Amino acid sequence: MKRNDWMRFGATMAALFAAIGLLYPFWPLSDVVKLGLDLQGGVRLVLQAEGVAEMEEAQRRDVVDRIVTILQQRVDQYGLANVEIRPLGQDRIEVKIPGAQDPEEARQLIGRTALLEFRKVIDSAENPDDLVRTEPTQEILASHDGSRYYLVEGEPLVTGDVLDNAQVRTSTDPRNPGLYIALEFNRQGAERFAQVLRRLQVGEQLAIILDGVVYSAPAVSESAKEAAQRGWREVQSSLTITGRFSFNEAKQLATVLKSGKLPPLEQLRADNVGPLLGSDSIRRGTMAILISFFLVLLYMVLYYRWMGLVADAA
Known part of the structure:
Protein backbone atom coordinates (compact mmCIF):
# COMPACT_ATOMS: atom_id res chain seq x y z
CA MET A 1 0.00 0.00 0.00
CA LYS A 2 1.02 3.59 -0.61
CA ARG A 3 2.06 5.82 2.23
CA ASN A 4 -1.23 7.74 2.09
CA ASP A 5 -3.17 4.48 2.27
CA TRP A 6 -1.23 3.42 5.34
CA MET A 7 -1.94 6.77 6.94
CA ARG A 8 -5.66 6.40 6.25
CA PHE A 9 -5.61 2.85 7.62
CA GLY A 10 -3.81 4.01 10.75
CA ALA A 11 -6.23 6.87 11.21
CA THR A 12 -9.16 4.47 10.79
CA MET A 13 -7.83 2.06 13.41
CA ALA A 14 -7.09 4.96 15.76
CA ALA A 15 -10.69 6.16 15.39
CA LEU A 16 -12.03 2.67 16.11
CA PHE A 17 -9.87 2.22 19.20
CA ALA A 18 -10.81 5.70 20.38
CA ALA A 19 -14.49 4.78 20.03
CA ILE A 20 -13.90 1.60 22.03
CA GLY A 21 -12.09 3.62 24.69
CA LEU A 22 -14.99 6.05 24.95
CA LEU A 23 -17.40 3.14 25.46
CA TYR A 24 -15.28 1.51 28.19
CA PRO A 25 -16.70 3.59 31.11
CA PHE A 26 -20.18 2.43 30.10
CA TRP A 27 -19.32 -1.31 30.05
CA PRO A 28 -21.05 -3.50 31.00
CA LEU A 29 -24.11 -1.71 29.66
CA SER A 30 -26.33 -3.33 32.29
CA ASP A 31 -24.66 -1.11 34.91
CA VAL A 32 -25.60 2.04 33.01
CA VAL A 33 -28.75 1.23 31.05
CA LYS A 34 -31.62 0.59 33.47
CA LEU A 35 -33.96 -2.04 32.09
CA GLY A 36 -37.70 -1.83 32.50
CA ALA A 114 -48.07 8.38 54.44
CA LEU A 115 -46.97 9.58 57.90
CA LEU A 116 -46.85 13.36 58.29
CA GLU A 117 -45.44 14.79 61.53
CA PHE A 118 -44.45 18.16 63.00
CA ARG A 119 -41.47 17.89 65.37
CA LYS A 120 -39.41 20.44 67.24
CA VAL A 121 -35.97 21.09 65.76
CA ILE A 122 -33.14 21.06 68.29
CA ASP A 123 -30.28 21.75 65.88
CA SER A 124 -29.36 21.46 62.20
CA ALA A 125 -26.17 21.17 60.16
CA GLU A 126 -24.90 20.31 56.69
CA ASN A 127 -22.92 17.38 58.15
CA PRO A 128 -24.80 14.87 60.34
CA ASP A 129 -21.61 14.21 62.33
CA ASP A 130 -21.87 17.76 63.70
CA LEU A 131 -25.16 16.92 65.44
CA VAL A 132 -25.10 15.31 68.90
CA ARG A 133 -28.07 13.58 70.52
CA THR A 134 -28.63 14.54 74.15
CA GLU A 135 -31.60 12.18 74.60
CA PRO A 136 -32.00 8.60 73.30
CA THR A 137 -35.36 9.42 71.69
CA GLN A 138 -33.96 12.20 69.51
CA GLU A 139 -33.41 11.52 65.82
CA ILE A 140 -31.21 12.90 63.05
CA LEU A 141 -33.19 13.19 59.81
CA ALA A 142 -32.11 14.32 56.35
CA SER A 143 -33.81 16.97 54.25
CA HIS A 144 -35.53 15.75 51.09
CA ASP A 145 -32.68 17.00 48.89
CA GLY A 146 -29.92 15.76 51.23
CA SER A 147 -28.45 19.25 51.68
CA ARG A 148 -29.10 19.51 55.43
CA TYR A 149 -29.64 17.33 58.49
CA TYR A 150 -31.89 18.01 61.45
CA LEU A 151 -31.72 16.87 65.06
CA VAL A 152 -35.37 16.62 66.11
CA GLU A 153 -37.37 15.48 69.11
CA GLY A 154 -38.50 11.87 68.91
CA GLU A 155 -42.16 12.54 69.67
CA PRO A 156 -44.22 14.57 67.21
CA LEU A 157 -45.91 17.69 68.55
CA VAL A 158 -48.68 17.41 65.95
CA THR A 159 -49.54 14.86 63.26
CA GLY A 160 -50.85 15.55 59.79
CA ASP A 161 -54.36 14.22 60.34
CA VAL A 162 -55.38 17.52 62.00
CA LEU A 163 -54.62 19.52 58.85
CA ASP A 164 -57.56 19.79 56.46
CA ASN A 165 -55.86 21.59 53.60
CA ALA A 166 -52.80 23.52 52.44
CA GLN A 167 -52.93 25.94 49.53
CA VAL A 168 -50.27 27.89 47.65
CA ARG A 169 -51.10 31.60 47.55
CA THR A 170 -49.43 34.82 46.44
CA SER A 171 -48.76 37.50 49.05
CA THR A 172 -50.28 40.94 48.49
CA ASP A 173 -48.09 42.49 51.19
CA PRO A 174 -45.38 44.64 49.50
CA ARG A 175 -43.15 44.17 52.56
CA ASN A 176 -43.23 40.38 52.18
CA PRO A 177 -43.85 39.52 48.52
CA GLY A 178 -43.81 36.04 47.03
CA LEU A 179 -45.57 32.75 47.62
CA TYR A 180 -46.78 31.30 50.89
CA ILE A 181 -48.75 28.24 52.05
CA ALA A 182 -52.03 28.86 53.83
CA LEU A 183 -52.90 26.15 56.36
CA GLU A 184 -56.46 25.09 57.13
CA PHE A 185 -57.02 23.14 60.37
CA ASN A 186 -60.04 21.44 61.82
CA ARG A 187 -60.93 22.61 65.33
CA GLN A 188 -58.99 19.84 67.06
CA GLY A 189 -55.93 20.61 64.95
CA ALA A 190 -56.17 24.35 65.57
CA GLU A 191 -56.40 23.78 69.34
CA ARG A 192 -53.40 21.45 69.35
CA PHE A 193 -51.35 23.74 67.14
CA ALA A 194 -52.19 26.73 69.35
CA GLN A 195 -50.92 24.78 72.38
CA VAL A 196 -47.70 23.90 70.54
CA LEU A 197 -47.07 27.48 69.42
CA ARG A 198 -47.61 28.80 72.95
CA ARG A 199 -44.87 26.44 74.22
CA LEU A 200 -42.37 27.31 71.48
CA GLN A 201 -40.31 30.49 71.38
CA VAL A 202 -40.16 32.91 68.47
CA GLY A 203 -37.39 31.71 66.13
CA GLU A 204 -37.56 28.05 67.14
CA GLN A 205 -38.09 25.69 64.21
CA LEU A 206 -40.79 23.13 63.60
CA ALA A 207 -39.79 20.38 61.16
CA ILE A 208 -42.37 19.17 58.63
CA ILE A 209 -41.58 15.46 58.24
CA LEU A 210 -43.07 13.01 55.75
CA ASP A 211 -42.05 9.35 56.02
CA GLY A 212 -38.94 10.26 58.02
CA VAL A 213 -37.73 12.97 55.62
CA VAL A 214 -37.68 16.69 56.44
CA TYR A 215 -39.31 18.79 53.71
CA SER A 216 -39.23 22.12 55.52
CA ALA A 217 -38.38 23.55 58.93
CA PRO A 218 -40.09 26.93 59.29
CA ALA A 219 -39.33 29.11 62.29
CA VAL A 220 -42.07 30.31 64.63
CA SER A 221 -42.87 33.93 63.77
CA GLU A 222 -44.14 36.64 66.08
CA SER A 223 -47.46 36.74 64.22
CA ALA A 224 -47.93 32.98 64.69
CA LYS A 225 -47.10 33.31 68.39
CA GLU A 226 -49.58 36.16 68.78
CA ALA A 227 -52.27 34.19 66.95
CA ALA A 228 -51.76 31.27 69.36
CA GLN A 229 -52.09 33.59 72.35
CA ARG A 230 -55.41 34.87 71.01
CA GLY A 231 -56.79 31.33 70.72
CA TRP A 232 -57.46 28.44 68.37
CA ARG A 233 -59.85 30.38 66.11
CA GLU A 234 -57.06 32.77 65.18
CA VAL A 235 -54.73 29.84 64.42
CA GLN A 236 -57.42 28.19 62.32
CA SER A 237 -57.89 31.26 60.14
CA SER A 238 -54.46 32.87 59.86
CA LEU A 239 -51.60 30.37 60.15
CA THR A 240 -49.25 30.38 57.14
CA ILE A 241 -45.80 29.16 56.10
CA THR A 242 -43.68 31.80 54.39
CA GLY A 243 -40.30 31.61 52.70
CA ARG A 244 -38.48 32.26 49.47
CA PHE A 245 -40.33 29.54 47.62
CA SER A 246 -40.29 28.90 43.90
CA PHE A 247 -43.66 27.79 42.59
CA ASN A 248 -42.53 24.15 42.36
CA GLU A 249 -41.13 24.23 45.91
CA ALA A 250 -44.34 25.73 47.28
CA LYS A 251 -46.46 23.22 45.37
CA GLN A 252 -44.36 20.31 46.64
CA LEU A 253 -44.61 21.50 50.25
CA ALA A 254 -48.38 21.94 49.95
CA THR A 255 -48.66 18.39 48.57
CA VAL A 256 -46.59 17.07 51.48
CA LEU A 257 -48.78 18.90 54.00
CA LYS A 258 -51.96 17.52 52.45
CA SER A 259 -50.61 13.96 52.55
CA GLY A 260 -51.64 13.66 56.21
CA LYS A 261 -55.27 13.47 55.07
CA LEU A 262 -54.72 10.92 52.32
CA PRO A 263 -56.76 7.72 52.60
CA GLY A 274 -41.04 -12.25 34.54
CA PRO A 275 -39.22 -10.49 31.69
CA LEU A 276 -41.03 -10.65 28.37
CA LEU A 277 -37.69 -11.03 26.61
CA GLY A 278 -35.18 -13.67 27.70
CA SER A 279 -31.69 -12.74 28.83
CA ASP A 280 -30.21 -14.38 25.72
CA SER A 281 -32.37 -12.18 23.47
CA ILE A 282 -31.28 -9.08 25.38
CA ARG A 283 -27.61 -10.07 25.09
CA ARG A 284 -27.90 -10.74 21.36
CA GLY A 285 -29.71 -7.46 20.81
CA THR A 286 -26.99 -5.56 22.68
CA MET A 287 -24.24 -7.23 20.65
CA ALA A 288 -26.10 -6.51 17.40
CA ILE A 289 -26.27 -2.81 18.30
CA LEU A 290 -22.54 -2.66 19.11
CA ILE A 291 -21.51 -4.53 15.95
CA SER A 292 -23.73 -2.27 13.84
CA PHE A 293 -22.17 0.77 15.46
CA PHE A 294 -18.62 -0.28 14.59
CA LEU A 295 -19.59 -1.33 11.05
CA VAL A 296 -21.09 2.10 10.42
CA LEU A 297 -17.87 3.74 11.65
CA LEU A 298 -15.79 1.56 9.36
CA TYR A 299 -18.07 2.10 6.36
CA MET A 300 -17.93 5.88 6.79
CA VAL A 301 -14.12 5.84 6.69
CA LEU A 302 -13.81 3.40 3.76
CA TYR A 303 -16.39 5.16 1.60
CA TYR A 304 -15.88 8.84 2.47
CA ARG A 305 -12.23 8.49 3.48
CA TRP A 306 -10.98 11.54 5.39
CA MET A 307 -14.39 13.22 5.63
CA GLY A 308 -15.83 9.97 6.94
CA LEU A 309 -13.19 9.95 9.67
CA VAL A 310 -14.13 13.52 10.58
CA ALA A 311 -17.81 12.49 10.72
CA ASP A 312 -16.95 9.51 12.97
CA ALA A 313 -15.03 11.76 15.34
CA ALA A 314 -17.95 14.16 15.48
Missing part, protein backbone atom coordinates in the same frame (compact mmCIF):
# COMPACT_ATOMS: atom_id res chain seq x y z
CA LEU A 37 -40.15 -4.41 33.77
CA ASP A 38 -40.50 -6.03 30.33
CA LEU A 39 -36.74 -6.62 30.07
CA GLN A 40 -35.66 -7.64 33.57
CA GLY A 41 -38.90 -8.51 35.36
CA GLY A 42 -39.89 -7.23 38.78
CA VAL A 43 -42.95 -6.59 40.93
CA ARG A 44 -46.32 -5.14 39.96
CA LEU A 45 -48.57 -3.74 42.69
CA VAL A 46 -52.19 -2.63 42.41
CA LEU A 47 -53.27 -0.43 45.34
CA GLN A 48 -56.74 0.86 46.15
CA ALA A 49 -57.38 4.13 47.99
CA GLU A 50 -60.11 3.52 50.55
CA GLY A 51 -63.24 5.64 50.23
CA VAL A 52 -62.15 7.47 47.09
CA ALA A 53 -64.70 5.84 44.77
CA GLU A 54 -67.56 7.59 46.63
CA MET A 55 -66.06 11.08 46.15
CA GLU A 56 -67.05 13.54 43.45
CA GLU A 57 -64.95 13.34 40.31
CA ALA A 58 -62.89 16.50 40.87
CA GLN A 59 -62.08 15.57 44.47
CA ARG A 60 -61.35 11.97 43.51
CA ARG A 61 -58.94 13.04 40.78
CA ASP A 62 -57.17 15.44 43.15
CA VAL A 63 -56.74 12.77 45.85
CA VAL A 64 -55.45 10.15 43.40
CA ASP A 65 -53.00 12.64 41.87
CA ARG A 66 -51.67 13.51 45.34
CA ILE A 67 -51.24 9.82 46.15
CA VAL A 68 -49.25 9.32 42.93
CA THR A 69 -47.08 12.34 43.79
CA ILE A 70 -46.38 11.09 47.32
CA LEU A 71 -45.54 7.60 46.05
CA GLN A 72 -43.19 9.08 43.46
CA GLN A 73 -41.43 11.13 46.16
CA ARG A 74 -41.09 7.96 48.22
CA VAL A 75 -39.58 6.12 45.23
CA ASP A 76 -37.12 8.97 44.59
CA GLN A 77 -36.17 8.97 48.28
CA TYR A 78 -35.00 5.35 48.06
CA GLY A 79 -33.25 5.82 44.71
CA LEU A 80 -35.35 3.33 42.78
CA ALA A 81 -34.97 3.67 39.00
CA ASN A 82 -37.56 3.35 36.23
CA VAL A 83 -40.47 2.82 38.63
CA GLU A 84 -43.77 3.47 36.86
CA ILE A 85 -46.66 4.82 38.96
CA ARG A 86 -49.99 5.66 37.33
CA PRO A 87 -53.70 5.90 38.17
CA LEU A 88 -55.74 2.85 37.27
CA GLY A 89 -59.48 3.40 37.07
CA GLN A 90 -61.29 5.55 39.63
CA ASP A 91 -59.54 4.69 42.88
CA ARG A 92 -56.61 2.42 42.06
CA ILE A 93 -52.91 3.01 41.52
CA GLU A 94 -50.60 0.69 39.60
CA VAL A 95 -46.93 0.52 40.57
CA LYS A 96 -44.32 -1.33 38.48
CA ILE A 97 -40.91 -1.83 40.09
CA PRO A 98 -38.26 -3.30 37.72
CA GLY A 99 -35.72 -5.60 39.34
CA ALA A 100 -37.66 -6.10 42.60
CA GLN A 101 -37.95 -9.69 43.82
CA ASP A 102 -40.14 -9.63 46.92
CA PRO A 103 -43.74 -8.33 46.53
CA GLU A 104 -44.15 -8.00 50.31
CA GLU A 105 -41.02 -5.88 50.64
CA ALA A 106 -42.21 -3.71 47.75
CA ARG A 107 -45.59 -3.26 49.42
CA GLN A 108 -43.99 -2.24 52.72
CA LEU A 109 -41.86 0.31 50.88
CA ILE A 110 -44.42 1.76 48.48
CA GLY A 111 -47.88 0.99 49.79
CA ARG A 112 -47.72 2.10 53.41
CA THR A 113 -49.88 5.02 54.50
CA PRO A 264 -55.12 4.41 53.51
CA LEU A 265 -53.99 2.22 50.62
CA GLU A 266 -55.21 -1.35 50.40
CA GLN A 267 -53.21 -3.85 48.37
CA LEU A 268 -55.35 -5.64 45.78
CA ARG A 269 -52.59 -7.43 43.88
CA ALA A 270 -48.88 -8.07 44.21
CA ASP A 271 -47.34 -10.07 41.37
CA ASN A 272 -43.87 -11.19 40.41
CA VAL A 273 -43.54 -10.38 36.71
Whole structure:
Protein backbone atom coordinates (compact mmCIF):
# COMPACT_ATOMS: atom_id res chain seq x y z
CA MET A 1 0.00 0.00 0.00
CA LYS A 2 1.02 3.59 -0.61
CA ARG A 3 2.06 5.82 2.23
CA ASN A 4 -1.23 7.74 2.09
CA ASP A 5 -3.17 4.48 2.27
CA TRP A 6 -1.23 3.42 5.34
CA MET A 7 -1.94 6.77 6.94
CA ARG A 8 -5.66 6.40 6.25
CA PHE A 9 -5.61 2.85 7.62
CA GLY A 10 -3.81 4.01 10.75
CA ALA A 11 -6.23 6.87 11.21
CA THR A 12 -9.16 4.47 10.79
CA MET A 13 -7.83 2.06 13.41
CA ALA A 14 -7.09 4.96 15.76
CA ALA A 15 -10.69 6.16 15.39
CA LEU A 16 -12.03 2.67 16.11
CA PHE A 17 -9.87 2.22 19.20
CA ALA A 18 -10.81 5.70 20.38
CA ALA A 19 -14.49 4.78 20.03
CA ILE A 20 -13.90 1.60 22.03
CA GLY A 21 -12.09 3.62 24.69
CA LEU A 22 -14.99 6.05 24.95
CA LEU A 23 -17.40 3.14 25.46
CA TYR A 24 -15.28 1.51 28.19
CA PRO A 25 -16.70 3.59 31.11
CA PHE A 26 -20.18 2.43 30.10
CA TRP A 27 -19.32 -1.31 30.05
CA PRO A 28 -21.05 -3.50 31.00
CA LEU A 29 -24.11 -1.71 29.66
CA SER A 30 -26.33 -3.33 32.29
CA ASP A 31 -24.66 -1.11 34.91
CA VAL A 32 -25.60 2.04 33.01
CA VAL A 33 -28.75 1.23 31.05
CA LYS A 34 -31.62 0.59 33.47
CA LEU A 35 -33.96 -2.04 32.09
CA GLY A 36 -37.70 -1.83 32.50
CA LEU A 37 -40.15 -4.41 33.77
CA ASP A 38 -40.50 -6.03 30.33
CA LEU A 39 -36.74 -6.62 30.07
CA GLN A 40 -35.66 -7.64 33.57
CA GLY A 41 -38.90 -8.51 35.36
CA GLY A 42 -39.89 -7.23 38.78
CA VAL A 43 -42.95 -6.59 40.93
CA ARG A 44 -46.32 -5.14 39.96
CA LEU A 45 -48.57 -3.74 42.69
CA VAL A 46 -52.19 -2.63 42.41
CA LEU A 47 -53.27 -0.43 45.34
CA GLN A 48 -56.74 0.86 46.15
CA ALA A 49 -57.38 4.13 47.99
CA GLU A 50 -60.11 3.52 50.55
CA GLY A 51 -63.24 5.64 50.23
CA VAL A 52 -62.15 7.47 47.09
CA ALA A 53 -64.70 5.84 44.77
CA GLU A 54 -67.56 7.59 46.63
CA MET A 55 -66.06 11.08 46.15
CA GLU A 56 -67.05 13.54 43.45
CA GLU A 57 -64.95 13.34 40.31
CA ALA A 58 -62.89 16.50 40.87
CA GLN A 59 -62.08 15.57 44.47
CA ARG A 60 -61.35 11.97 43.51
CA ARG A 61 -58.94 13.04 40.78
CA ASP A 62 -57.17 15.44 43.15
CA VAL A 63 -56.74 12.77 45.85
CA VAL A 64 -55.45 10.15 43.40
CA ASP A 65 -53.00 12.64 41.87
CA ARG A 66 -51.67 13.51 45.34
CA ILE A 67 -51.24 9.82 46.15
CA VAL A 68 -49.25 9.32 42.93
CA THR A 69 -47.08 12.34 43.79
CA ILE A 70 -46.38 11.09 47.32
CA LEU A 71 -45.54 7.60 46.05
CA GLN A 72 -43.19 9.08 43.46
CA GLN A 73 -41.43 11.13 46.16
CA ARG A 74 -41.09 7.96 48.22
CA VAL A 75 -39.58 6.12 45.23
CA ASP A 76 -37.12 8.97 44.59
CA GLN A 77 -36.17 8.97 48.28
CA TYR A 78 -35.00 5.35 48.06
CA GLY A 79 -33.25 5.82 44.71
CA LEU A 80 -35.35 3.33 42.78
CA ALA A 81 -34.97 3.67 39.00
CA ASN A 82 -37.56 3.35 36.23
CA VAL A 83 -40.47 2.82 38.63
CA GLU A 84 -43.77 3.47 36.86
CA ILE A 85 -46.66 4.82 38.96
CA ARG A 86 -49.99 5.66 37.33
CA PRO A 87 -53.70 5.90 38.17
CA LEU A 88 -55.74 2.85 37.27
CA GLY A 89 -59.48 3.40 37.07
CA GLN A 90 -61.29 5.55 39.63
CA ASP A 91 -59.54 4.69 42.88
CA ARG A 92 -56.61 2.42 42.06
CA ILE A 93 -52.91 3.01 41.52
CA GLU A 94 -50.60 0.69 39.60
CA VAL A 95 -46.93 0.52 40.57
CA LYS A 96 -44.32 -1.33 38.48
CA ILE A 97 -40.91 -1.83 40.09
CA PRO A 98 -38.26 -3.30 37.72
CA GLY A 99 -35.72 -5.60 39.34
CA ALA A 100 -37.66 -6.10 42.60
CA GLN A 101 -37.95 -9.69 43.82
CA ASP A 102 -40.14 -9.63 46.92
CA PRO A 103 -43.74 -8.33 46.53
CA GLU A 104 -44.15 -8.00 50.31
CA GLU A 105 -41.02 -5.88 50.64
CA ALA A 106 -42.21 -3.71 47.75
CA ARG A 107 -45.59 -3.26 49.42
CA GLN A 108 -43.99 -2.24 52.72
CA LEU A 109 -41.86 0.31 50.88
CA ILE A 110 -44.42 1.76 48.48
CA GLY A 111 -47.88 0.99 49.79
CA ARG A 112 -47.72 2.10 53.41
CA THR A 113 -49.88 5.02 54.50
CA ALA A 114 -48.07 8.38 54.44
CA LEU A 115 -46.97 9.58 57.90
CA LEU A 116 -46.85 13.36 58.29
CA GLU A 117 -45.44 14.79 61.53
CA PHE A 118 -44.45 18.16 63.00
CA ARG A 119 -41.47 17.89 65.37
CA LYS A 120 -39.41 20.44 67.24
CA VAL A 121 -35.97 21.09 65.76
CA ILE A 122 -33.14 21.06 68.29
CA ASP A 123 -30.28 21.75 65.88
CA SER A 124 -29.36 21.46 62.20
CA ALA A 125 -26.17 21.17 60.16
CA GLU A 126 -24.90 20.31 56.69
CA ASN A 127 -22.92 17.38 58.15
CA PRO A 128 -24.80 14.87 60.34
CA ASP A 129 -21.61 14.21 62.33
CA ASP A 130 -21.87 17.76 63.70
CA LEU A 131 -25.16 16.92 65.44
CA VAL A 132 -25.10 15.31 68.90
CA ARG A 133 -28.07 13.58 70.52
CA THR A 134 -28.63 14.54 74.15
CA GLU A 135 -31.60 12.18 74.60
CA PRO A 136 -32.00 8.60 73.30
CA THR A 137 -35.36 9.42 71.69
CA GLN A 138 -33.96 12.20 69.51
CA GLU A 139 -33.41 11.52 65.82
CA ILE A 140 -31.21 12.90 63.05
CA LEU A 141 -33.19 13.19 59.81
CA ALA A 142 -32.11 14.32 56.35
CA SER A 143 -33.81 16.97 54.25
CA HIS A 144 -35.53 15.75 51.09
CA ASP A 145 -32.68 17.00 48.89
CA GLY A 146 -29.92 15.76 51.23
CA SER A 147 -28.45 19.25 51.68
CA ARG A 148 -29.10 19.51 55.43
CA TYR A 149 -29.64 17.33 58.49
CA TYR A 150 -31.89 18.01 61.45
CA LEU A 151 -31.72 16.87 65.06
CA VAL A 152 -35.37 16.62 66.11
CA GLU A 153 -37.37 15.48 69.11
CA GLY A 154 -38.50 11.87 68.91
CA GLU A 155 -42.16 12.54 69.67
CA PRO A 156 -44.22 14.57 67.21
CA LEU A 157 -45.91 17.69 68.55
CA VAL A 158 -48.68 17.41 65.95
CA THR A 159 -49.54 14.86 63.26
CA GLY A 160 -50.85 15.55 59.79
CA ASP A 161 -54.36 14.22 60.34
CA VAL A 162 -55.38 17.52 62.00
CA LEU A 163 -54.62 19.52 58.85
CA ASP A 164 -57.56 19.79 56.46
CA ASN A 165 -55.86 21.59 53.60
CA ALA A 166 -52.80 23.52 52.44
CA GLN A 167 -52.93 25.94 49.53
CA VAL A 168 -50.27 27.89 47.65
CA ARG A 169 -51.10 31.60 47.55
CA THR A 170 -49.43 34.82 46.44
CA SER A 171 -48.76 37.50 49.05
CA THR A 172 -50.28 40.94 48.49
CA ASP A 173 -48.09 42.49 51.19
CA PRO A 174 -45.38 44.64 49.50
CA ARG A 175 -43.15 44.17 52.56
CA ASN A 176 -43.23 40.38 52.18
CA PRO A 177 -43.85 39.52 48.52
CA GLY A 178 -43.81 36.04 47.03
CA LEU A 179 -45.57 32.75 47.62
CA TYR A 180 -46.78 31.30 50.89
CA ILE A 181 -48.75 28.24 52.05
CA ALA A 182 -52.03 28.86 53.83
CA LEU A 183 -52.90 26.15 56.36
CA GLU A 184 -56.46 25.09 57.13
CA PHE A 185 -57.02 23.14 60.37
CA ASN A 186 -60.04 21.44 61.82
CA ARG A 187 -60.93 22.61 65.33
CA GLN A 188 -58.99 19.84 67.06
CA GLY A 189 -55.93 20.61 64.95
CA ALA A 190 -56.17 24.35 65.57
CA GLU A 191 -56.40 23.78 69.34
CA ARG A 192 -53.40 21.45 69.35
CA PHE A 193 -51.35 23.74 67.14
CA ALA A 194 -52.19 26.73 69.35
CA GLN A 195 -50.92 24.78 72.38
CA VAL A 196 -47.70 23.90 70.54
CA LEU A 197 -47.07 27.48 69.42
CA ARG A 198 -47.61 28.80 72.95
CA ARG A 199 -44.87 26.44 74.22
CA LEU A 200 -42.37 27.31 71.48
CA GLN A 201 -40.31 30.49 71.38
CA VAL A 202 -40.16 32.91 68.47
CA GLY A 203 -37.39 31.71 66.13
CA GLU A 204 -37.56 28.05 67.14
CA GLN A 205 -38.09 25.69 64.21
CA LEU A 206 -40.79 23.13 63.60
CA ALA A 207 -39.79 20.38 61.16
CA ILE A 208 -42.37 19.17 58.63
CA ILE A 209 -41.58 15.46 58.24
CA LEU A 210 -43.07 13.01 55.75
CA ASP A 211 -42.05 9.35 56.02
CA GLY A 212 -38.94 10.26 58.02
CA VAL A 213 -37.73 12.97 55.62
CA VAL A 214 -37.68 16.69 56.44
CA TYR A 215 -39.31 18.79 53.71
CA SER A 216 -39.23 22.12 55.52
CA ALA A 217 -38.38 23.55 58.93
CA PRO A 218 -40.09 26.93 59.29
CA ALA A 219 -39.33 29.11 62.29
CA VAL A 220 -42.07 30.31 64.63
CA SER A 221 -42.87 33.93 63.77
CA GLU A 222 -44.14 36.64 66.08
CA SER A 223 -47.46 36.74 64.22
CA ALA A 224 -47.93 32.98 64.69
CA LYS A 225 -47.10 33.31 68.39
CA GLU A 226 -49.58 36.16 68.78
CA ALA A 227 -52.27 34.19 66.95
CA ALA A 228 -51.76 31.27 69.36
CA GLN A 229 -52.09 33.59 72.35
CA ARG A 230 -55.41 34.87 71.01
CA GLY A 231 -56.79 31.33 70.72
CA TRP A 232 -57.46 28.44 68.37
CA ARG A 233 -59.85 30.38 66.11
CA GLU A 234 -57.06 32.77 65.18
CA VAL A 235 -54.73 29.84 64.42
CA GLN A 236 -57.42 28.19 62.32
CA SER A 237 -57.89 31.26 60.14
CA SER A 238 -54.46 32.87 59.86
CA LEU A 239 -51.60 30.37 60.15
CA THR A 240 -49.25 30.38 57.14
CA ILE A 241 -45.80 29.16 56.10
CA THR A 242 -43.68 31.80 54.39
CA GLY A 243 -40.30 31.61 52.70
CA ARG A 244 -38.48 32.26 49.47
CA PHE A 245 -40.33 29.54 47.62
CA SER A 246 -40.29 28.90 43.90
CA PHE A 247 -43.66 27.79 42.59
CA ASN A 248 -42.53 24.15 42.36
CA GLU A 249 -41.13 24.23 45.91
CA ALA A 250 -44.34 25.73 47.28
CA LYS A 251 -46.46 23.22 45.37
CA GLN A 252 -44.36 20.31 46.64
CA LEU A 253 -44.61 21.50 50.25
CA ALA A 254 -48.38 21.94 49.95
CA THR A 255 -48.66 18.39 48.57
CA VAL A 256 -46.59 17.07 51.48
CA LEU A 257 -48.78 18.90 54.00
CA LYS A 258 -51.96 17.52 52.45
CA SER A 259 -50.61 13.96 52.55
CA GLY A 260 -51.64 13.66 56.21
CA LYS A 261 -55.27 13.47 55.07
CA LEU A 262 -54.72 10.92 52.32
CA PRO A 263 -56.76 7.72 52.60
CA PRO A 264 -55.12 4.41 53.51
CA LEU A 265 -53.99 2.22 50.62
CA GLU A 266 -55.21 -1.35 50.40
CA GLN A 267 -53.21 -3.85 48.37
CA LEU A 268 -55.35 -5.64 45.78
CA ARG A 269 -52.59 -7.43 43.88
CA ALA A 270 -48.88 -8.07 44.21
CA ASP A 271 -47.34 -10.07 41.37
CA ASN A 272 -43.87 -11.19 40.41
CA VAL A 273 -43.54 -10.38 36.71
CA GLY A 274 -41.04 -12.25 34.54
CA PRO A 275 -39.22 -10.49 31.69
CA LEU A 276 -41.03 -10.65 28.37
CA LEU A 277 -37.69 -11.03 26.61
CA GLY A 278 -35.18 -13.67 27.70
CA SER A 279 -31.69 -12.74 28.83
CA ASP A 280 -30.21 -14.38 25.72
CA SER A 281 -32.37 -12.18 23.47
CA ILE A 282 -31.28 -9.08 25.38
CA ARG A 283 -27.61 -10.07 25.09
CA ARG A 284 -27.90 -10.74 21.36
CA GLY A 285 -29.71 -7.46 20.81
CA THR A 286 -26.99 -5.56 22.68
CA MET A 287 -24.24 -7.23 20.65
CA ALA A 288 -26.10 -6.51 17.40
CA ILE A 289 -26.27 -2.81 18.30
CA LEU A 290 -22.54 -2.66 19.11
CA ILE A 291 -21.51 -4.53 15.95
CA SER A 292 -23.73 -2.27 13.84
CA PHE A 293 -22.17 0.77 15.46
CA PHE A 294 -18.62 -0.28 14.59
CA LEU A 295 -19.59 -1.33 11.05
CA VAL A 296 -21.09 2.10 10.42
CA LEU A 297 -17.87 3.74 11.65
CA LEU A 298 -15.79 1.56 9.36
CA TYR A 299 -18.07 2.10 6.36
CA MET A 300 -17.93 5.88 6.79
CA VAL A 301 -14.12 5.84 6.69
CA LEU A 302 -13.81 3.40 3.76
CA TYR A 303 -16.39 5.16 1.60
CA TYR A 304 -15.88 8.84 2.47
CA ARG A 305 -12.23 8.49 3.48
CA TRP A 306 -10.98 11.54 5.39
CA MET A 307 -14.39 13.22 5.63
CA GLY A 308 -15.83 9.97 6.94
CA LEU A 309 -13.19 9.95 9.67
CA VAL A 310 -14.13 13.52 10.58
CA ALA A 311 -17.81 12.49 10.72
CA ASP A 312 -16.95 9.51 12.97
CA ALA A 313 -15.03 11.76 15.34
CA ALA A 314 -17.95 14.16 15.48
